[in-house]
Amino acid sequence: MTPNRRIKKELDYMLKLYPIVALTGPRQSGKTTFLKTEFPKYKYVNLENPDNRNYALKDPNNFLNEHGKYVIFDEVQRVPHLFSYIQHLVDENKIMGQYIFSGSQNFHLMNNITQSLAGRVAILKLFPFDLEEMKTANWHNPKDFTYNMQRGFYPALYDRKIPSKIFYSNYIQTYIERDVTNLINIRDLKNFRNFLYLCASRAGQLLNLNSLAMECGITQPTAKAWISVLETSYIVFQLQPYFTNFSKRVTKTPKLYFYDTGLLCHLLKIKEPQNIATHPQKGALFENMMIAEIVKNNAHKNLLQELYFFRDAVGHEVDLLIQTDEKMALVEIKATQTIMTDMFKGLQYFETLKPNLVKSKSLIYAGFENQKRTAGKLVPWEIVCTNKW
Incomplete structure (x- = not known):
């Protein structure tokens, strides 16, 4: 049995208020599993993947248009110049909850958000399980x-x-x-x-x-x-x-x-x-x-x-x-x-x-x-x- 991640309620709420929600936290804290499990309607794109990363680098406009409106970009800090293109899209579309970002390199992710997407992103942190989450799976x-x-x-x-x-x-x-x-x-x-x-x-x-x-x-x-x-x-x-x-x-x-x-x-x-x-x-x-x-x-x-x-x-x-x-x-x-x-x-x-x-x-x-x-x-x-x- 997998523990219920308590951050789900907050992330759902922030998706109604902001065009982008960024989920940060330590490596291996369960961010990818959580997002893929709890948000199946969002398309998942991992920018650690060299093919995805090269596509985003060479043709960012087509890359974003091809993936559509509701997308999870994992390790998005790997393509820093993508942030300015995303800024243009969210300002134009004005859709709340359009993108979910995930990343483990907090410094690079936050630096890019501050430079290009200030005011457009809600930031949440997912840590390894807390005691209440462990209880839901009988892992304590x-x-x-x-x-x-x-x-x-x-x-x-x-x-x-x-x-x-x-x-x-x-x-x-x-x-x-x-x-x-x-x-x-x-x-x-x-x-x-x-x-x-x-x-x-x-x-x-x-x-x-x-x-x-x-x-x-x-x-x-x-x-x-x-x-x-x-x-x-x-x-x-x-x-x-x-x-x-x-x-x-x-x-x-x-x-x-x-x-x-x-x-x-x-x-x-x-x-x-x-x-x-x-x-x-x-x-x-x-x-x-x-x-x-x-x-x-x-x-x-x-x-x-x-x-x-x-x-x-x-x-x-x-x-x-x-x-x-x-x-x-x-x-x-x-x-x-x-x-x-x-x-x-x-x-x-x-x-x-x-x-x-x-x-x-x-x-x-x-x-x-x-x-x-x-x-x-x-x-x-x-x-x-x-x-x-």
Whole structure:
């Protein structure tokens, strides 16, 4: 059974509002399968195909006219000059939902959209499965978060049953390194791979570019450029600190996370789910997984929410702040089933500083009961992608 992709509702909606919808996201996140399955009335054209690409390059007008009004152009960034011809067509036809773009090279795709199609394209992101999608196919273990944490969330791990070690080894070699060489001139891929391992060892921590650069033997500007490449390829993301209207004693350095914990576990050489329980980064892994799930949930439901964290120089911290309208939902994340009252102290401290800003206080934990307590709500890890909290 294939999971239901929750982004379908949002894509249907955007097709009514814009002439073009662009679906981006990591390689192998299921974009092509999703589009071909859910939009059978659209003609599918893959521009990775040399024949299609050459046709589009040599005779773009005839290429577009031949394919008609409702077309999915996969890997459309491969033919950059096609965008100006598409602009002319959509402006002339004024048909909503005329084209769906798909692409994995986010930088090139977005660059072409910005230059030629601004205002004509709605942009959505499809990530690997989130927990709610996994449930629809019974591909998750509701009693043990470590199962999916270690295995990962990419479709091929489940529908093709590829062992995670094999999948991620190939993913690093064929996709990450391919995207890297397309975006930036890296002379030593071995050193870049070492940089990726170092990033994994710092998941959930403040991003210290100087330390990363020094340990990897590169300059700080190079480390910054490499992080940017990993972000563009949807491998890592930065969670920004919240410091509006606070003193200088508040952290202003972002934290580093991975979109997929399966890749993170592979880089940390965690070979089995049971190894997580005693791993020194268990807490960071759980925090990474929960924040990544919320990021995926926001993307798949197109929620316009800003995410932050808070930390001051004394050590007061809130793992996640979710901004909706003018209010903040405060979230603490703990990889434990045993809850102590002092686990809410970071949330309570922030509330004393900004009482009018706080909408709710929640603690996401490794347990299974959804409870309301005086200090805040207890949220089981399994419902983090739902509206049940």
